[in-house]
Structure formats: structure tokens, C-alpha cells
Amino acid sequence: MLKILIAIDGSECSLDAVQHALKLVQKGLQAQFVLANVQEPASLYELVTSRDPELIAAASLEAGHHLMAPALALLQQAGLECETEVGIGDPAHTLVDIIEDTGCDLVLIAARGQGAIASALLGSVSQELAHASPVPVTIVHAIDVEPAPEEPLEGESAAD
Template identity: 70%
Template sequence: MLKILIAVDGSERSLDAVRHALQLLQQGLRASVVLANVQEPASLYELVVSRDPDLIASASLQAGADLMASARALLDAAGIAYDTEIGIGDPGHTLVDLIETSGCDMVLVGARGQGAVSSALLGSVSQAVAHASPVPVTIVRHAAPQVEPEDLQEDDGATDTLEGFRGGA
């Protein structure tokens, strides 16, 4: 059976990847799912102030679990079983390591997660994963909200307001 790693960081963009996986599974794809989150390593300041590396590691794991909560809720609601993996390190490289150690056959990642500012300088996580991954990577774009026909008003009064400007004053 196919094994899909979905990179999640708590952002709406990463949830797009989860929704895409749900669509594939609902259309009949037989696959297992691994949700993966990567936490940045502790800074030197954090290590000096805390002086307890186990406490910092525990906080990182808890932060990763918290950031996966929305993705887990989507999969739980759909009745999809999954595993979770939380790594610590550079997100791109660590995700590639998780792909290999989890034995995944493909990866789904949102087009841009929370790292938009840093990705402008360093390159996005999705690009790094796509470049280094040993398996196919699907980068899921964020869909624009759909406007429902009932949301559109036939006459909202805007043309009446503009009529006053056409004739001049």
C-alpha cells in the first residue's frame, strides 16, 4: 500500500495538503498517511537560559503536536488512520530524512507555510523538499475561495450611487 507523508506546520496552506490527501483517499486511493512536523532547533540563548536540554526537546515535541492538531482533526473527522512524526532541525532536510525513515512513497506539502518571510531569503521548504526528496512531491496550491451564486446580489444599490457621479455636478 502507498504511504503518503504530509508536511504540516499549522498553517492554512499546510491544511490544503491534508485536504488534497483526503480527496485522493475519498476517490479510492489506497494509502496510509504520515503527518510530519519539523521544529527548529533550540537557539543558543534558549540552551543557556534553560540549561535543561530535555525540557527544550519536550517543548519542541509539544509545539509540533500542537501545530498538527488541525490536520489530525481533519483526518479524524474523515475516519482516516495516520501516524505522526515530529523532527527537529532544518525543515527541508529533516522532512527528507523523515520521508526516508518512514518509508514513504510520496509527499504532499502546501505551497507556502508559515515560513514565507524566511523562504524569500533561503528558498521555501516545499522547494527544498521537492529538490532533495527521493520520492515524488506534490506541492498543493492554496485554492481561492469559491463564491456561491446565492452570495451574489442582483441589485445591491451600487449602480444607484454611481448614477449620481455620471452627470457631474
């Protein structure tokens, strides 16, 4: 069975990758899922001022699981089970490590759609992962949501 890693950073945009996975399942894809979140490593200041580095690591793991909770809920509501993984480090390279450690066959990651200039200046985790990943990467662009029809103002009819 196909094993798919879904990268989750806690943004609404990253839930688009989960929605894409759900659409694939609805169309008949049978797969196992791994939700993955990568936390920034502790800063030198945090390491120096903390008396307990294990406490910092535990807080990072807790934050990662908290950020993945909405994605996990979506998959569970659809009756799908999944693993969760939290890594600490550079996002793209840490995701590659998680891909290899969990034996994933494919990656889904959302793109924020920053544009070419912003991506070049700021870097893009999805682009970097696409180049570094040992397995295929599907970059999911933001899902367009149909705007709700406007309600007619009081005294107006829908035909006005």
C-alpha cells in the same frame, strides 16, 4: 499500500495538502498517512539559559503535535488513521529523514505561493524538499475558495 507523508507547518495553507489527500481518498486511493512537523532547533541563548535541555526538546515536541492537531482531526473525521512525526532541525532535510525513517512513498506539501523573487530570496521549503526528496513530491497550491454570495442589503432585492 502507498504511504504518504503530509508536511504540516501549522498554517492554514498546509491544511490544503490534507484536503488534497482527502480528495484523492474520495476518488479511491488507498493509502496510509504520516503527518510531519519540523520545529526549529533551540537557539544558543535558550540552550545556555535553560537548566534542562530535555525540557526544551519536550516543548518542541508538544508544539509540533499541537500544530498538527487540526490536520489530524481532518483525517480522523474522514475515518483515516495516521502516524505523526515531529522533527527538529532544517525543515527540508529533516523531512527527508522522516520520509526515509517511516518508509513513505510520496510527499504532499503545500506551497504558500510567494512568487519567484520572494522564493529566491527567502528560500522555499517545498522547492528544497522537491530537490532533496528520495520520493516524488506533490506541491499543493492554495485551494481557491468560492466566495460566498453577497447578501442583499435591507430594502434591496436579489435582482437589484
